[in-house]
Amino acid sequence: MTIGIIGIGRVGATLGKRWARAGHKVLFGVRNPDDPKVKALLEDAGTNACTERIDEIPRFTSAIVLAVPHAAVAAVIAQMGNLRNNVLVDCTNPISPGLRLSVGHSSSGAEQLAGVVKDIPVVKAFNTMGFETMDNPDFDGMPATIFLCGDHERANELVAGLARDIGFDAVTTGPLKHARYLEPMAMLWIEMAMHGEFGRDMAFRLLRRDAADDA
Secondary structure (H helix, E strand, C coil), rough: CCHHHHHHCCHHHHHHHHHHCCCCCCEECCCCCCHHHHHHHHHHCCCCCEECCCCHHHHCCCCEECCCCHEEEEEEHHHHHCCCEEECCCCCCCCCCEEECCCCCCCCHHHHHHHHCCCCCCEECCCCCCCHHHCCCCCCEEEEEEEEEEEEEEHHHHHHHHHCCCCCCEEEEEEEEHHCCCCCCCHHHHHHHHHHHCCCCCCCCCCCCHHHHHH
């Protein structure tokens, strides 16, 4: 699969490198491909990765990962123009200055995005952890859980498959309105990782008991 990555900060760069090494074609949307940071990223990602203009990304991809600050999402969507048949993977969290959610309760950042792109499937995913876990989701033999949600079953399955390709336990929680819970969950991770005693190299995992075990 060809995956577009918008944003080459720690989240976008890490996910892009992981997917490229897993055998997917990765296009990093960048303004300046000659930037030394971009060249270093491509060298690290390997031969399955290259750059493309942001407005050209939708032409060549099946999924586009938004790994930019939430405040930049609207501008990026406008720059890409016709999203064609892509699935949008929303990794962002609507965090305002002071580390507070700017959207909540009756909506979410992901739902607002879906309202802008209309018929393009939006899947909320990869927003409840740090880039360290994206780089290595294995915790003593147990994979960290990716919680995702969306209103389109095939889009959810596609994103869940991409998560599994790089070692995650993927859990689809339900429709896109569940982003109202996943975005605050990201705030819990931030509070625990940045202000608590846990540190950034931590992740959430869902434990499930087989119904047969209860018989």
